[in-house]
Amino acid sequence: MVDxxxxxKKFGExxxxxxxxxxxxxxxxxxxxxxxxxxxxxxxRSVNHLEVIDKGQIMLDGVQVNRPDMSGxxxxxHINHIRQNMGMVFQHFNLFPHLSTLENVTLGPxxxxxxxxxxxxxxxxxxxxxxxxxxxxxxxxxxxxxGQKQRVAIxxxxxxxxxxxxxxxxxxxxxxxxxxxxxxxxxxxxxxxMTMLIVTHEMAFARDVSDWAMFMDGxxxxxxxxxxxxxxxxxxxxxxxxxxxxx
Ligand code: ADP
Ligand code: MG
Numbered sequence: 071m072v073d074x075x076x077x078x079k080k081f082g083e084x085x086x087x088x089x090x091x092x093x094x095x096x097x098x099x100x101x102x103x104x105x106x107x108x109x110x111x112x113x114x115r116s117v118n119h120l121e122v123i124d125k126g127q128i129m130l131d132g133v134q135v136n137r138p139d140m141s142g143x144x145x146x147x148h149i150n151h152i153r154q155n156m157g158m159v160f161q162h163f164n165l166f167p168h169l170s171t172l173e174n175v176t177l178g179p180x181x182x183x184x185x186x187x188x189x190x191x192x193x194x195x196x197x198x199x200x201x202x203x204x205x206x207x208x209x210x211x212x213x214x215x216x217g218q219k220q221r222v223a224i225x226x227x228x229x230x231x232x233x234x235x236x237x238x239x240x241x242x243x244x245x246x247x248x249x250x251x252x253x254x255x256x257x258x259x260x261x262x263x264m265t266m267l268i269v270t271h272e273m274a275f276a277r278d279v280s281d282w283a284m285f286m287d288g289x290x291x292x293x294x295x296x297x298x299x300x301x302x303x304x305x306x307x308x309x310x311x312x313x314x315x316x317x
Contacts (some may be wrong), residue, residue, distance in 0.1 A: 075091055104287055220248075
């Protein structure tokens, strides 16, 4: 579903991604772990072109995301279409404070997909139900806990019916007691075979939910493998060191 091929990215002189390769098969969950500053967010943001890569290719379901050959309106149209197929969830939820949870969830389908109000609301309620917030449709974000806000953010991304969900440390801004409810929603998506690319610093969760785990350090992939192998018997010293500190 997602193919990351020899991706390079520099910020000025700083080379943050030094030739990353990663495949996320349809219906599979891949976790990216690594220290702060190792390039995880940059990689995830490159997947939906929030960062423009310098070299390499990003493919979504057989379609090339980055298109150095395209520009202007044609590229804008292309990238908007691509982004409709990728749901992204950030550490900070970025809900619109002046919109109810249901309005937050239906905004994308209405504005980007041109859905009518009624079917959009039906869809929105379905996804709010999916994240356990059916009773919060009319509530404004300021009345929600951090965990509930993040679940609304997930429902909002799901309402676009994306082909892949990208999570960038979705639980790291939450109080510890609110992490589990968000993890459970992500586990539910995994059970339903949503394709997911997850950046997380929660090793136990990564081990449970992933089909494949990847460790990044200094802009390169140091090691990757099945969670069983990766978390219990990694090949590389750098991976072992990281896991020793974080498990
Ligand atoms: P991670 O998510 O693994 O913590 P990031 O991808 O956020 O790492 O950052 C990788 C490196 O790139 C860091 O050194 C960071 O300071 C740098 N970086 C990230 N975004 C920018 C930017 N927009 N401009 C300049 N440097 C950046
Ligand atoms: Mg990050």
